[in-house]
Amino acid sequence: MKLSKLAVLCCFAASGAWAAGPHWEYEGHHGPAHWGEMSKDFEVCGLGKHQSPIDIRKAEMKADLPELAFDYAASPLKIINNGHTVQVNIDAGGGVKIGDHVYRLVQFHFHTPSEERIKGKPADMVAHLVHKDDAGKLAVVAVLIKKGKENAALKPVFDNMPIGAGPVHGVEGLSINAADLLPAKHGYYHFEGSLTTPPCSEGVRWYVLSTPVEASADQIKAFQKIHKHNARPVQPLNDRSVVERAG
Numbered sequence: 586m587k588l589s590k591l592a593v594l595c596c597f598a599a600s601g602a603w604a605a606g607p608h609w610e611y612e613g614h615h616g617p618a619h620w621g622e623m624s625k626d627f628e629v630c631g632l633g634k635h636q637s638p639i640d641i642r643k644a645e646m647k648a649d650l651p652e653l654a655f656d657y658a659a660s661p662l663k664i665i666n667n668g669h670t671v672q673v674n675i676d677a678g679g680g681v682k683i684g685d686h687v688y689r690l691v692q693f694h695f696h697t698p699s700e701e702r703i704k705g706k707p708a709d710m711v712a713h714l715v716h717k718d719d720a721g722k723l724a725v726v727a728v729l730i731k732k733g734k735e736n737a738a739l740k741p742v743f744d745n746m747p748i749g750a751g752p753v754h755g756v757e758g759l760s761i762n763a764a765d766l767l768p769a770k771h772g773y774y775h776f777e778g779s780l781t782t783p784p785c786s787e788g789v790r791w792y793v794l795s796t797p798v799e800a801s802a803d804q805i806k807a808f809q810k811i812h813k814h815n816a817r818p819v820q821p822l823n824d825r826s827v828v829e830r831a832g
C-alpha cells in the first residue's frame with residue numbers, strides 16, 4: 586500500500602499531472618500504446634473494440650438522424666490544466682437534446698492536433714464538449730478547429746489558460762457560453778466510441794460536427810505552448826459504422 590502510494594506520488598510530482606491514478610502521457614513508456622498495460626482499470630484501452638478516436642473515412646448519409654438541439658447557457662468561467670489538457674468545467678451551462686435524450690454539458694477541453702481525422706486528415710485542434718444524461722451516459726460533441734481568424738469565443742479561455750497543472754480556478758467576472766464555440770451548421774458524423782483518455786471507457790456517443798470553426802495561429806500556438814501534442818492515435822473501427830447527418 587505504502588509503496589504504490591509512493592509510486593503515484595513520485596510520478597505525480599515529476600509530471601505535474603493533476604489527476605489521480607496511474608501516470609500516463611502521450612508519448613514514450615507511458616504513451617497510448619502502453620495505457621492498457623498500466624493498470625487493470627485501463628485494460629479496455631488495449632482490449633476495447635469500440636475505441637475513440639477514429640479516422641472517419643466512410644459515412645452513410647441518413648435522413649432520419651435527430652438534429653442536435655443545443656440549448657447552452659452562460660456559466661462562470663472555471664478552468665483547470667490537469668496535465669493532459671486545458672479543461673473548462675461547466676456548472677449550469679445548459680445542454681443538448683438529441684432525439685429523446687437530454688444531455689447536460691459537464692465540461693469541454695482541447696486536443697492538438699484534433700484526435701479525430703476526416704479522410705485521414707486531422708484539424709489543428711479540436712474542442713470536445715462532454716455531456717451526461719440522467720443515467721450517466723456520455724455524449725461528446727467534437728468541434729474541429731482549423732487555423733484562420735481569431736476565435737472570439739475562445740479568447741476568455743485561451744487568455745486565462747493555466748500554464749502549469751493545478752486545481753480548478755475560477756476567473757473573476759468572466760463567463761462562457763458554449764453556444765459561442767459552435768459553427769453555424771450542425772451537421773455531424775455519429776458513431777459509438779470511448780473516452781480518448783484512460784480509462785478509455787466505452788459506451789460514449791460521439792457527434793463530430795462536419796463544419797469546423799477557426800482560431801488564429803497565435804491562439805493555437807498559445808495552447809501548444811502548454812500542451813504540445815495531446816492526441817491519442819486513431820483506433821480501429823472494427824464492426825462499427827459511421828452515420829452522417831447533413832447540415
Ligand SMILES: [Zn+2]
Nearest residue numbers: 694696713781
Ligand atoms: Zn477529449
